[in-house]
Amino acid sequence: MWLYILVPIYVIVCVFLILVVLLQQGKGADVSAAFGASSSQTTFGARGATTLLEKITTWSFVTFSVLAVVISLIQAKRPGSVLSRAAKAPAKAAVPVAPLPATSLPAAAPATAPAAVPAAPATK
Numbered sequence: 001m002w003l004y005i006l007v008p009i010y011v012i013v014c015v016f017l018i019l020v021v022l023l024q025q026g027k028g029a030d031v032s033a034a035f036g037a038s039s040s041q042t043t044f045g046a047r048g049a050t051t052l053l054e055k056i057t058t059w060s061f062v063t064f065s066v067l068a069v070v071i072s073l074i075q076a077k078r079p080g081s082v083l084s085r086a087a088k089a090p091a092k093a094a095v096p097v098a099p100l101p102a103t104s105l106p107a108a109a110p111a112t113a114p115a116a117v118p119a120a121p122a123t124k
Contacts, residue, residue, distance in 0.1 A: 017060045
């Protein structure tokens with residue numbers, strides 16, 4: 001049951017993580033770095049302050065990782081395959097089926113030899 005709840009959440013977290021990563025700027029990817037300025041974003045040092053987007057990325061990655069481990073542990077506890085579950089299940093007794101009455105069956109065509117082609121009359 002937990003699997004049906006966790007997998008959709010996991011998919012949403014995956015899509016959200018992809019979007020958050022794509023929204024981030026690369027290191028030195030501002031406009032001044034594109035034109036060759038060497039001192040871009042140096043207000044807070046070489047690395048700069050951690051932005052809200054980076055914190056969101058970190059927490060979505062942590063959520064992604066934890067959900068991946070939890071889902072794999074839940075899957076590991078389930079039986080391996082349908083065939084292994086069927087082998088463990090007790091065999092059900094066959095229910096006898098009553099034959100149909102002979103009158104309800106369609107009449108079969110009698111098996112006869114193919115009709116012989118009459119010979120053509122002999123002409124002189």
